[in-house]
Every structure is written in C-alpha cells, then in structure tokens.
Amino acid sequence: MKVSKRTVYILLVIVITIAIDQISKIWIRLNVAPGSQSEIVGDYFTLHNVENAGAFLGMGSDLNPTLRLILLLILPMVVLAFVLRYIFKDKTLDNASLFAFSSIIGGGVANVYDRIVYGSVTDFWHIDLGGMFRTGIFNMADLSVTTGMIILLIVSFRKKNV
Known part of the structure; x- marks a missing residue:
C-alpha cells in the first residue's frame, strides 16, 4: 500500500505538534516549581x-x-476523529487548511492525552500587554489549536474575497 505525500504531511504535522507540546510540558514539570511565576520579558x-x-x-x-469525562474527553475525541476523517476525505483542501486542521488535531490530542494520563493539563505561558491584550495561562497545544483556527479564518476570508 502506497502512502500519499498528503497523508504523510497530515500525520507529520499532527505528530510534531503533539511532540512539541509534550516535550514542553515535561520540561515545565521537571524545571518549574508548581504554582510559580517567572518573568521572561518583564x-x-x-x-x-x-x-x-x-x-x-x-x-x-x-x-x-x-x-467532565463527557465534555473534556469523550466529546473532544469524537470531534477530533471527525475532523481527521474530514481532512483525509476532502482532497480539495489546500495546504494551509491541511496544516491548520492538522495543528488543531495535534493540539487537541495532546491535551486529551494529558487529561487521560495526568488528570489535568499543564499550562505555562502567559501574555499581558498592559491591559491592551491579555491571555489566560496556556500551553503549546493551546497555541497550536488557536493558530490553526486563525489560519482557517484567514483562508475562509480569502476564499470569500476571490
């Protein structure tokens, strides 16, 4: 059975997203005291x-x-499975959309994995630009999901303007 470049691309983005997230969380758990806060840029x-x-x-x-089991584990796994099925079936998706959906899947799987293995998700980044822009505390999986959603929005607006 021959595996297409498209399939390899999708799986590679998902696996790399999960790996970056899990490696970053392992590093945080080993090197940053629970409940602590350290300044990176003020x-x-x-x-x-x-x-x-x-x-x-x-x-x-x-x-x-x-x-919590239904809403934070079962429902996300079902949704992620449907999105994965969708991107494998819809051969008309462009590379940006494939990257976006694969990033969303990878981030979602990484956080679901944490909930299954640890019972919670490790979060560690926080941005506060003086009230003008402020995030909650988040992780690399959250960043992947958010980035994927932003890319999908941009792609959809571009398609509507063409």
Whole structure:
C-alpha cells in the first residue's frame, strides 16, 4: 500500500505538534516549581506551572466527574476523529487548511492525552500587554489549536474575497 505525500504531511504535522507540546510540558514539570511565576520579558511574558483540570481558562473544572469525562474527553475525541476523517476525505483542501486542521488535531490530542494520563493539563505561558491584550495561562497545544483556527479564518476570508 502506497502512502500519499498528503497523508504523510497530515500525520507529520499532527505528530510534531503533539511532540512539541509534550516535550514542553515535561520540561515545565521537571524545571518549574508548581504554582510559580517567572518573568521572561518583564510582566509582559511570564512562565508558570499550573495544572488545569478544566478546559480553556479552567472552564469545566468544577463539573461533576461524569460530565467532565463527557465534555473534556469523550466529546473532544469524537470531534477530533471527525475532523481527521474530514481532512483525509476532502482532497480539495489546500495546504494551509491541511496544516491548520492538522495543528488543531495535534493540539487537541495532546491535551486529551494529558487529561487521560495526568488528570489535568499543564499550562505555562502567559501574555499581558498592559491591559491592551491579555491571555489566560496556556500551553503549546493551546497555541497550536488557536493558530490553526486563525489560519482557517484567514483562508475562509480569502476564499470569500476571490
């Protein structure tokens, strides 16, 4: 069975995304004290080590265990499987869209893996540009998902303007 370049590209982006995320989280767990905060670039860019039992910004961390299992593990796995199936089936997707969807899948899988193995997700980056722009504490998987979504938005706007 011959594997297409497209399939290799998709799987490579997913695997690299997961690897970068997991390596960064291992480094944080080994080298940054839990609950700590270190300045990287003043108060603008800081490094932390926090465990997030919920989803984005801790949402869902106070749900009962059954609901948390459904909303933070089962539902994301089903959605990620459907997105993966979609990108393998739709041969008309351009490389930017393939990269975006693959980044979203890789980031999603990395965070689901953490929830299964550790019971929470390690978050560590924080950006605060003086009130003008401020993030929650996030990780590389979150960055991959967000980047993928931004790329998809740009691609969709470009298609509408053509």
